[in-house]
């Protein structure tokens with residue numbers, strides 16, 4: 594065999610092997626499946642936080658009627674990524690980021706950093722105590738609460754050996770815990786004799802009501818509850834859309850009204866539907882700001898009254914949403930809502946985004962109200978029932 598015949602034979606053999614390989618690969622693909630679908634299977638990119646609250650897609654609204662829950666929610670940039678569709682109970686239950694991470698800014702930028710600096714290798718004297726009080730005030734702990742802590746430091750603190758910083762932090766931790774005790778913090782007890790239980794959520798616009806309701810719906814759904822949400826902010830179409838989108842995401846129906854419709858009538862419909870459908874929990878969203886010719890206080894009173902007519906005994910919990918980044922202003926805002934309705938608990942949003950975590954103390958102490966939930970981010974699982982022990986431990990980094 595000469596050289597040219599050999600080259601031709603080798604090339605021929607290589608071609609045959611190539612053809613066999615291509616045929617085998619094509620046979621292994623599913624029939625009709627396009628290559629481009631592989632790209633579609635990739636996970637969704639995370640939603641940028643600054644877009645999280647702006648619905649960009651029109652939502653069909655039906656007066657006093659539930660929006661149907663689609664079998665598979667359509668992705669939308671208005672709310673964070675969807676939770677897995679739970680059949681009943683989700684196990685293990687998804688948990689929000691740990692308390693330590695949620696309070697990182699308060700600890701690092703706020704009063705704990707200052708306190709540690711003040712007391713590091715110092716000896717306790719009046720000058721240090723005054724500096725400590727200043728540091729506590731910068732964390733929006735409130736004048737009364739800061740004075741109470743500092744008075745205790747003066748009269749009860751017994752310095753031991755070594756660095757004063759950790760000892761003072763331990764002392765303040767213990768006193769903080771004492772201040773928070775005595776109130777039934779954490780998830781409200783909602784075991785009503787005749788369901789549904791009703792939670793009415795109130796608060797200034799932008800504090801985080803709608804987002805927190807979305808997260809709460811997911812929280813309770815994962816625990817096996819049957820839910821219905823009601824969009825009572827009929828003054829802003831975007832507000833209703835936002836709740837409807839959360840409903841789709843979580844897989845919970847939402848009763849929405851027409852823009853401008855009397856919020857109380859939407860609530861009445863929602864209450865009736867909740868009873869008819871054997872819902873365990875109805876959560877009602879309300880407006881945080883109204884048109885100037887409508888009085889917010891009167892409006893909230895009316896919604897409260899009507900919810901009680903639709904669901905006897907309701908609302909069983911009136912949750913005041915406060916924005917922790919507002920510090921002491923949040924405490925002041927609370928008054929107007931407490932005049933309007935009988936607030937029974939606090940939910941504190943945006944604890945992740947503030948160095949003013951000290952406001953938690955002030956709120957619990959000044960208002961004498963239990964802190965039910967804390968929002969620690971914009972994600973669907975970024976909510977946790979308030980736990981005084983965990984909070985104090987994470988705040989002061991004491992074991």
Ligand SMILES: Nc1nc2c(ncn2[C@@H]2O[C@H](COP(=O)(O)OP(=O)(O)OP(=O)(O)O)[C@@H](O)[C@H]2O)c(=O)[nH]1
Nearest residue numbers: 646798799800801802803804881942943968969970
């Ligand atoms: N970082 C962080 N952002 C939050 C949290 N809760 C809510 N937000 C954001 O705060 C903004 C306002 O939240 P909304 O839920 O629209 O507030 P709202 O009280 O319903 O506002 P109105 O409907 O205008 O009264 C949104 O951008 C939310 O994503 C939280 O716990 N952490």
Ligand SMILES: [Mg+2]
Nearest residue numbers: 802803826832
């Ligand atoms: Mg809202």
